[in-house]
Amino acid sequence: MKRRKWIALFLSYVLTLSLLAGCGGNAEPQSGGETADNEADILEDSEPDTEAAVVSADDTGGEKILIAYFAVAENSDVDAISSASVLADDGEAKGLSKFLSDIIAERTGGELFSIRTEEKFPGEYEPLANHAKEEQDNGVLPVLTSHIGNLDEYDTVFIGYPVWWYTLPQVMLSFFEEYDFSGKTLIPFCTHLGSRSGGTFERIAELEPDATVRDGFFVSMEDAADAEPDVLQWLASLGY
């Protein structure tokens, strides 16, 4: 099974790296949405190659909320079904980060924003792992092709991503480099395969020192398909 294959591959990478480096990486155990309606002004550098980057949701209050997420399945040339960590939800193939984003959007009435990249990520496990590692080692900041044109209008931004190589995928560094979230509330959420949040919530607080970063949510890839009650509970704990 593909997911098992990835787990086995990933674990063998972790083991190899741990042996080589004499440590298990910088994973840090931690634990862990919100309300709005708005007309997001999303700018695309190039034609979106999959679904629209923005999806409107119901209005549940005055707070303006954006849910920005990175889904590798939406940034790959390969059929999403065959890519590394795709969950089929009601027949729609999507990454787990998108799956969680949809739950958050539905609960909060926030708008979805898909972080898109110029580069197309490999759809197969090993090439994707190698590619992401190489980007991280070389400090590559992938070029973004979708842009939030009206960030000023949002009070709160949920930010979703998978943990890659113990931390934020490089594309998220591009994202934080592009925007100044000073004065805004950021609420991170992520999926993982053992690293939990990987210290990424703290990393985001470092990258955006003038934003308020609220309690994030993380869920293991293994449990993600059944995560809706936990997501809703987390949202409720934040007042949504």
Ligand SMILES: Cc1cc2nc3c(=O)[nH]c(=O)nc-3n(C[C@H](O)[C@H](O)[C@H](O)COP(=O)(O)O)c2cc1C
């Ligand atoms: C390139 C790559 C690196 C990964 N590194 C880690 C890691 O360091 N720790 C971890 O727990 N999971 C790791 N994983 C597993 C991902 O976190 C998992 O595939 C992801 O949470 C699934 O979410 P998605 O469908 O939104 O991509 C990695 C996956 C990929 C593809």
